Amino acid sequence: MFDTKGLLRGARAAVSAGFFNGFQVKDGITTARSLIRYGASLSGLLEVAAARFPDRVALVDDDGELTYAELRDQAVLTAQALVANGVGADSKVGIMARNGRGFLIPLAAKGYVGFTVFLLNVGASRTQIASIVDDHDISFLFVDSEFDDRVPDESSAVSICHSWIGDGARKDIAFPSFRDLWATPATTDVTFGRRPRQGGVVLMSSGTSGTPKAVGHGEPHVPLGVLGPPVETCGLQAGCTLQMTASMFHVLGWGASCIALFAGCTIVTQRNFNAENVLHQLDRYRCDGLISSAVFLKDQLAVHESDPGSYDTSSLTFILNAGNAMSEDLVRGLQERYGYILGSGYGSTEGLLVSYSSPSDLREDPLTAGHPVWNGRLELLDTDSGREVGAGQVGVVHARNAMSMKGYLGTRDREDATRGLLSLGDKGVIDPETGRLRVLGRNNDMIIVGGENIWPTSVSDIIDRVDGVAESYCVGVEDDEKFQRVKAYVVTDGSADLSEDDIRTHVRENFMAPAIPRDVVLTDRPLPRNPIGKVVKRELEAFG
Known part of the structure; x- marks a missing residue:
């Protein structure tokens, strides 16, 4: 979508933030050349920054510091080595790495070659990784050594490079490191095309079972x-x-x-x-x-x-x-x-x-x-009619x-869109006075208790205010009388003696009767979460 007014307003914000401070004619020439050649890939953006601030520290991670020039040079070497190992613009390359150079270097190498890069969730299982590699023909995989037990076996056609090496590395297979990769014969002889054809950046949705959806994006083109x-x-x-x-x-x-x-x-x-x-x-x-x-x-x-x-x-x-x-x-x-x-x-x-x-x-x-x-549209739509709801009314x-x-990517997944807009799967309401969005929860998370609509996040917000509660999470479970009822998982911090009735009483006194959780599970264990912090519902059953 293109909105001139929003674009100009964003440009003013970037200028105010100093994005172009000290910008000289030579910087403009370098920027134009880099973005024309590599687009707004991280390679192109890094070329611009390395030319302007070569000695400035770009990254501080567990392995130390990298300047902009060093980060750019290592990305170039990685890209050259990938080409020397048969990776081209039509290839698919995966990255399964935690924050740091092990993630940024192969991502920054992408634009020099043009391959499509898959950013893999570090919480993905062995089965999921194998399915992603197979379904999307990933030919090269960068992985932190702690995930060695999840990568395809040696009979797979995928090549593997360690993006980080720790104590958990497999001993039966010696995957190459970055430095080993850079030592590939003829690496430094590789030259890149004038304007490499760019593949996309693919993020994986948070799949609860089976293979996560592969969500295709263009580069973050400074929108x-x-x-x-x-x-x-x-x-x-x-x-x-x-x-x-x-x-x-x-x-x-x-x-x-x-x-x-x-x-x-x-x-x-x-x-x-x-x-x-x-x-x-x-x-x-x-x-x-x-x-x-x-x-x-x-x-x-x-x-x-x-x-x-x-x-x-x-x-x-x-x-x-x-x-x-x-x-x-x-x-x-x-x-x-x-x-x-x-x-x-x-x-x-x-x-x-x-x-x-x-x-x-x-x-x-x-x-x-x-x-x-x-620069975009946001609307709350009625589930049945697909029409936009009014301010103060609940919609998706x-x-x-x-x-x-x-x-x-792939044939099994279809875009959930209405009126040209993507569904985010959350129900929300627009405040009629301020125009702000309030997100109520996932569309399918709403709990209907005896005809009353209860949003689990609303109950959790109430429970979290109890002294001695570290965090809580509420779900709906089947009920013979009310069709559904609220179940609360409550993590205590040990600062107060709490009973299940204490939780119920607090909800009764501060919310509404249908929201009172009949089932309360008290625990001192943290809630199960995935690597980005979302509660993994299927693992809550282990708590009772």
């Missing part, structure tokens, strides 16, 4: 009208230092990483989330921004509150939640600890970013999903913008 709202309101500045906890293989982590590198930022990250280390990195590197998600922010806040004097986070000017919806208590807690610098993006693998709640939005309404992005969220998917 200013979509990215403008967070750039304008969160205080992002070109050249700043960002702590990246959000998973790079996921929607907003991928997009934010590409834009950060184009803007000459320094990305500080870690492979495995550790709340204390995040605070340590914020302090040590004087990070300006933090890009994370709700489940990680919650743990980080708990550590900071338990030991408030150990870490100096005063350098932070913005925090961006790029994952799950946040509870009111979490939003208020982050605001109290860090000030009103918290923003939040809402979207999906198919739609990418469709709305954004600024710090001022969350200050007024902690549960809002904010306003639609500037549909959206499409410049960052929306190109389509699903």
